[in-house]
Amino acid sequence: MSRKMSLINRMLLPIAPKTACRREAWAQYGRSFYSAADTGPRAGGWTRSNPTGEQANQGNRDLIRGRSRDQERNSDILNAEILALERNVVGSGFVLQAKVRNAADGDDETLNSQIEEAWREWCRPQNCEVTGRFSFSDLASMVIRRRYTDGGILILKVLLAGRYQLQLLEVDDLDSSVQMFDNHRVVGGIEIDEYRRPVAYFIKVYDEWGVSVKSQRIPADRVVYLPYLTRPSQVREMTPFAPALGRIDDTNELIDASIEKERVLSHLSAVVEKDTGILTGVAGLGRGYYDAPVEAVPGAGPGQPPPKAEILEQGTITYLKPGEKISTIAPAGTSSTVDPIIKTTQRMAGSSIGLSYEAVSRDMSRSTYSSARQGFLEDKRTYMPQQQYLVDHLLDVIYPEWLDWAVLTGRIPIPDYFREPAPYRRHVWIASGWDWIDPAKETGANLTALQTNQKTLQEICAEKGKDWREVLAQRKRETDMLRKLGLDSGLNSAAVPEAPPDQPDDENNDEEDLNDEE
Incomplete structure (x- = not known):
C-alpha cells in the first residue's frame, strides 16, 4: 500500500x-x-459545487454589498485601501491632450487648445454632472470607490436643458424583478442577448417618498455600466473586497475589545474576599453570606444582597476585618498580539486587491529605499491598469459624444466635423503621476534613458502627470524672461546632481531607512 x-x-x-x-x-x-480534490474529513468545509459566475454571485450579492458598505462606513482598514486607490488611480484627475492635425504644420495647436479649454470648462461642477455636486475628477473617484465597495456603478448619459451631462446611479437601482423582455433574458436588471451582451438596463423609478414605483427600460448605448468582473459568465458585479471582509470585521472587533480591556485596566478595581460570614436565613433564590441580616442593611430588601461598594480614595488607609483579603480585578488575555494581527490583516487585505502593506497602512518604519521602491513599482502595476480601465470604459466613451455635442452647440467651431469626425477625435489622456522616492536617482536615470533614446520627453512628463508641450512652453517663457532681465548667467550650466552611490541593503544598515530620511 x-x-x-x-x-x-x-x-x-x-x-x-x-x-x-x-x-x-x-x-x-x-x-x-x-x-485539492480530496473528499475526506480534512476537506469537510470545502465546497464542491461548481456554479457559473452569475449563479455563484446572485444569491449573496446584496448581502456582501451591504456588509462591504458597513465596513466602508466603520472600518479604518477598508477605507485605507479605498483612499490608496482613489489618490493613486485618479489623484488630481485626467488631463485631455487633443491631437488634431492639419496638413501643413502637423498639430493644429489653435484648435487643440480650444478643445482642451472647452473640456476643462465642462469638467467643472455644475456642468458635467446633473446634480452639480461633482466635478469630473470627483466623478472618477466615485467610480473607483463604488467599483471596489459595491462592485460596480452606473452612469446615465442625459441631455438636460440642452446640456450633455452625466447622472450617477448605484447598482441597487437595477430592477432585479424583471426576468424577460421580448425574447431576451433579463439578469439582475440587465437585458442581455444570446452572447450575454447588454441590450438595455431596467432602472427603478422612485416617487417623492423614495419608494420604487416602476422600472424604466433604458437602451445600453445610454448607460455606462462599470462592473468589477472576474469571470466571463458574470453579468452583474461583485465587490473585490469580498475575501477580506470577514477578516476585517474580526479585526475591528479585536481592536474594540483591546481598547475596552485597556480602559478597564486603567481603573483600579478590587474585591474583598471573606473566609467567614453569617447565613442570612432568607429562603429561596438569592441566599448568600453577609455580615449581618439583610433586614439590618440599609437599602436592602428581603432576599437581596446589600449594596456594599467602597470608593478607593487617594491617601486612604483601610482596615480589613478578620478573614477578609483584597484581590484586584484583571481581565484575562493580553493586547500584545493586536498590533501584529492588525498588520497581518492589512497586509492580506491589501494584497487581495494588489496593494502593498506600506501603501495601505502608510507605515514606512521598516522600509529601505530599495524595498520601498520595489513596493512602489508593484503598486504602480496595480494603479495603471485601473487608470487604463477608466480611460477605455469611461473617458473614451464620454469624450466622442461630448465633442459631438460641443460642435453641435457651437462651443467648438469645426465646420466639416460631421463629414469625417475621426481626425478631430484624436486625443490622449494624461493620468495623475507619482512623485519620485529619490529624485536624484530618478532624474539621473531619466536623463540617461532620454540621451540613449530609451524614453521620450512625453513619456517622462506623462509619468509625472504633465503635458510635455506645456512644460517646454513654460520653460521657454522662463528662459526668455531670465535673459530679458539679465539673469541668464549659468542658466544652462547647471549639472544634474550626482546620485549617491547605492548602499547594501541589510538588517544592520539604517542609513537608507525611510524614517531616517524623514
Whole structure:
C-alpha cells in the first residue's frame, strides 16, 4: 500500500484480511491524483459545487454589498485601501491632450487648445454632472470607490436643458424583478442577448417618498455600466473586497475589545474576599453570606444582597476585618498580539486587491529605499491598469459624444466635423503621476534613458502627470524672461546632481531607512 491503512481496515485485517485489503484497494483507487480534490474529513468545509459566475454571485450579492458598505462606513482598514486607490488611480484627475492635425504644420495647436479649454470648462461642477455636486475628477473617484465597495456603478448619459451631462446611479437601482423582455433574458436588471451582451438596463423609478414605483427600460448605448468582473459568465458585479471582509470585521472587533480591556485596566478595581460570614436565613433564590441580616442593611430588601461598594480614595488607609483579603480585578488575555494581527490583516487585505502593506497602512518604519521602491513599482502595476480601465470604459466613451455635442452647440467651431469626425477625435489622456522616492536617482536615470533614446520627453512628463508641450512652453517663457532681465548667467550650466552611490541593503544598515530620511 502506498499509504497507511485506515483504522477500520487495520482492525478488520486479522479477522477478514481479504475484505480489509479489498476495502483499502477501493479507497486507494477512489483517491484523486490531486490533493485539492480530496473528499475526506480534512476537506469537510470545502465546497464542491461548481456554479457559473452569475449563479455563484446572485444569491449573496446584496448581502456582501451591504456588509462591504458597513465596513466602508466603520472600518479604518477598508477605507485605507479605498483612499490608496482613489489618490493613486485618479489623484488630481485626467488631463485631455487633443491631437488634431492639419496638413501643413502637423498639430493644429489653435484648435487643440480650444478643445482642451472647452473640456476643462465642462469638467467643472455644475456642468458635467446633473446634480452639480461633482466635478469630473470627483466623478472618477466615485467610480473607483463604488467599483471596489459595491462592485460596480452606473452612469446615465442625459441631455438636460440642452446640456450633455452625466447622472450617477448605484447598482441597487437595477430592477432585479424583471426576468424577460421580448425574447431576451433579463439578469439582475440587465437585458442581455444570446452572447450575454447588454441590450438595455431596467432602472427603478422612485416617487417623492423614495419608494420604487416602476422600472424604466433604458437602451445600453445610454448607460455606462462599470462592473468589477472576474469571470466571463458574470453579468452583474461583485465587490473585490469580498475575501477580506470577514477578516476585517474580526479585526475591528479585536481592536474594540483591546481598547475596552485597556480602559478597564486603567481603573483600579478590587474585591474583598471573606473566609467567614453569617447565613442570612432568607429562603429561596438569592441566599448568600453577609455580615449581618439583610433586614439590618440599609437599602436592602428581603432576599437581596446589600449594596456594599467602597470608593478607593487617594491617601486612604483601610482596615480589613478578620478573614477578609483584597484581590484586584484583571481581565484575562493580553493586547500584545493586536498590533501584529492588525498588520497581518492589512497586509492580506491589501494584497487581495494588489496593494502593498506600506501603501495601505502608510507605515514606512521598516522600509529601505530599495524595498520601498520595489513596493512602489508593484503598486504602480496595480494603479495603471485601473487608470487604463477608466480611460477605455469611461473617458473614451464620454469624450466622442461630448465633442459631438460641443460642435453641435457651437462651443467648438469645426465646420466639416460631421463629414469625417475621426481626425478631430484624436486625443490622449494624461493620468495623475507619482512623485519620485529619490529624485536624484530618478532624474539621473531619466536623463540617461532620454540621451540613449530609451524614453521620450512625453513619456517622462506623462509619468509625472504633465503635458510635455506645456512644460517646454513654460520653460521657454522662463528662459526668455531670465535673459530679458539679465539673469541668464549659468542658466544652462547647471549639472544634474550626482546620485549617491547605492548602499547594501541589510538588517544592520539604517542609513537608507525611510524614517531616517524623514
